[in-house]
Amino acid sequence: MMTKQLISWQPAGLFHTCTRLAADKNVLVKLRKKTGYSFTNCKKALDKFSNDIKQAEVWLHEQAQKEGWSKASKLQGRKTAEGLVGLLHKGNTAVLVEVNCETDFVAKNVKFQQLVQQVAVSTLKHCQSTEGDQSSHLKGFLAGEDFLQMKTEESSLKDLLALTIGKLGENMIMKRAAWVTVPSNMFIGSYMHGSLPADMPFLANMAFGKYGALAICKPNNCKTNVTELGRRLGQHVVGMSPSSLGSLEDESAGETETRMLAQPFLLEPSQTVGQYLQAYDVQVLDFVRFECGEEVQTTS
Template identity: 65%
Template structure:
C-alpha cells in the first residue's frame, strides 16, 4: 500500500507501529509531517496532472522524497531527461517528416520555427506542441535586441545545432534539454530543424500566415500559432494605412506565399506568368487569379520586399542569413 511504502522510505513509524500486531488508527500509520491518505492521493493527482508522467512514476517520486512535491517533480524531470537522452540516441536516424511550424509575432518582429517528429499523432500531442512553443519563444528571446533601432529589415536563419543551444527565456533551460524531455515522455524521435527571425523598422510591417492551424488552447498565452505551413512577408508601407488593414493585407500575402510557393519576389516590371511562375509579383494572385500579385499589391500603397516560407517536412537547405 502507498502508506506502507511511504513509511518505509521516510523512516520507522511512530509509536512502535512496527512491533505492534494490533490494528492502530490511521493517524498512527504515518511518520510525523506526512499528509493523510487523502492528502497523499491529492498530491499524487496534482503531480500527475502537472508533469504528465505516469501515476507509477509520480507515486515513486513522492515516496522517495516523503511527499515533498517540489523535490519529486525535480527528480521526475531529471529522470525523464536522462531517459530522453537515452531514447534519443537509440532513436537517432529514424525519419522525422511530421511535426509543426510555430509562428510568433511581437510588434515589429516575427519568428518561425520547425520542429519535427515521426508521426502526426505525436504532432497533435500537447507536450509536443509545447516544445514547438518553447522553440518559438526561445528564438524570439535570442533575437530581441534585433528589434530595436533598425534602418532596414533584418532576416536571419538558424540551423538545428544553433537552435538547440538557445534557452527558453532569461533563466530558462536549453532547448536541447526540452527536446530530450519530450522524447522521454512521448517515445518518438524528434528534431529541432530550423528557425527564421524577421524584424522591420518603422513604416514597414510583417505579414504572417499559418496554414493547417491547430488549436493552442492548452498552451500558455504566448500567442504561438501552429500549423503545417507558414509564411512571413516583409513589406514597406508607402502610404499611411491603418494597422488593421495592413494586417489583413499581410495575411493575404502570406496565404499567397504558402499556396503558390514563390522562389523570389521579382519586380512589378516582370511579365505576368502562369501557374509555373516562381517570381512572386508575376504569379497569378492566389485569391484572384485574374490578376497578378503585383497588380493586386500596387494600388494598396505597399511594396513587397522579401518573404520566408516554411513547409513542414520539406527537404531544403537554409539560405544564407541576410
C-alpha cells in the same frame, strides 16, 4: 459488588494516520499536476524523499531526462517525415519554426505542440536580443547545434527535445527557425495553411500547420488594412511558392514563374502581385516561406 466500567477504545494513532494519508494524497495530486509525470513515478519520488515535493520534482526531471536521452539515442536515424510548422507573431516580431516527428498522430499531440511552442518562444527571445539597424527590417535563420543550444526557462532546446522524445516515443528533430523584426513604419503579414485548433489555452498565441509564410511590408498609405492585406500576401507566398521577390520589370521579361512581384496574384489572377500592391500603395520588401518536410538547402 463490582460494577462494569464502559471504556471507549480507539486504536492508537488512527486519526494521525488518516490525516497523514490525506496529506500525502494531496501532495501526490499536486506533484502530478505540476510535472505531468505518472502517478506511479510521482509516488515513487515522494516516497524516496519523504514527501518533499521540491526534491521529488527535481529527481523526476533528472530521471525523465536520462530516460529521454536513452530513448533519443535508440530512435536516432528513424525517418521524421511529419511534424509541424509553428508561427508566433508578437508586435513587430514574428517567427516561423519547423519541428519534425515520425507520424502525424504525434504531430497532433499537445506535448509535441508545446515543444514547437518552446522553440518559437526561444527564437523570439533570440530575435529580440539581436541588435541591428532599427530603420529597416531584420531577418535571420537558425539551424544546427547553435540552434539546439538556445535556452528555454529550464533547459536547452536540445534537452527539451530529448525529454519530449522520451515522453512520446518517436524520433524528432528541431529542423529550423526564421525570425523577422520590423520598425514602426512597416508591418509583417503572416499566414498559416492547414491550421490545427489550439486545444489548450496556453497554446492560443500559436498557429500550427503544414505551411507558413511571413511577408515584410511597408505601407505608404496609413489607411490600408494591413492585417487583411498581410494575410492575403502570406497566402500567396504559401500557394505560389516564389523563390525571390523580383520586380515589376520581370513581367515584361517573361520572369513570372518564381519571382513574387511578377507572379499572377493568387486571389486575383488577372493582376500580378506588383499591380495588386500598387492599388494599395504598399511595398513588399521580403518574405519567408516554410513547408513542413521540404528539403532545405544549406549554405556554408
